[in-house]
Amino acid sequence: MTKPIIEVKDLAKNFGKNQVLKDITEQVTPGQVIVVIGPSGSGKSTFLRCLNLLETPTSGEVDFAGENLTTLDTKRVNELREQMGMVFQSFNLFPNMTVLENIKLAPMKVKHVDDATATKRAHELLKQVNLDDHADAFPASLSGGQAQRVAIARSLAMDPKVMLFDEPTSALDPEMVGEVLSVMQQLAEQGMTMVVVTHEMGFAKSVADRVWFMADGYIQENSTPDDFFSNPQTERAQDFLSKIL
Ligand code: ADP
Ligand code: MG
Secondary structure (H helix, E strand, O other): OOOOOEEEEEEEEEEOOEEEEEEEEEEEOOOOEEEEEOOOOOOHHHHHHHHOOOOOOOEEEEEEOOEEHHHOOHHHHHHHHOOEEEEOOOOOOOOOOOHHHHHHHHHHHHHOOOHHHHHHHHHHHHHHOOOHHHOOOOHHHOOHHHHHHHHHHHHHOOOOOEEEEEOOOOOOOHHHHHHHHHHHHHHHHOOOEEEEEOOOHHHHHHHOOEEEEEEOOEEEEEEOHHHHHHOOOOHHHHHHHHHHO
16 A cells, blocks of 8 residues: 555644544545545634644644654754645735746745756746746736746745645636636646645546545545545535535
């Protein structure tokens, strides 16, 4: 069996008395695309943030590439975190830098990649997200869909082993959702390991290897998309699907 790249064991997370994640044990293997779906407030973002220790688990373990993040010092956690790209609902591009500079910044600062190499790679990534003609634009001049594609390119510039997406299209006007999803789909086809929180059921159906349905602090179902959408096992999932489909 392939070794998992992410392994979550008995993960729990409380905010005060609010038990958001109760007991989660799951694995992600290299190349897998996991789509996490579930009602608002069910802990999807918290779960994603626990995977790279942006949130500290209350108990349990998160292993990344064979190392238990919860036992490591900050320096090592930061090194490993660089290998996990994260894309949020809001793009958070640096407004005072061009698109190209946004993408080059982390590789040059953090990995000490030289300017020429970083520039070449940034152009390649911009081609990949269909924005090479916007290399010298500033973020304020971009549409939401373009900005999100730059944010994806910027994450990819660090050559992550895994990409985490937290509702990457939720803040976009409807006509821009497709261009971002298609970039994500291409990335999946290239073999990137991805954990994607999204409400885009079409994306889940066509791109996910597994759907994880989260509710009430648990991953209630871990299924293929076919099984999940045609034959959800739990009442919680049946209820959720009846409301959205
Ligand atoms: P989802 O992404 O599924 O909508 P979240 O993970 O954002 O859910 O939130 C799950 C629960 O955890 C909610 O009740 C939310 O209020 C709570 N929560 C999330 N982040 C924090 C925080 N930093 N401090 C306190 N409560 C939080
Ligand atoms: Mg969320």
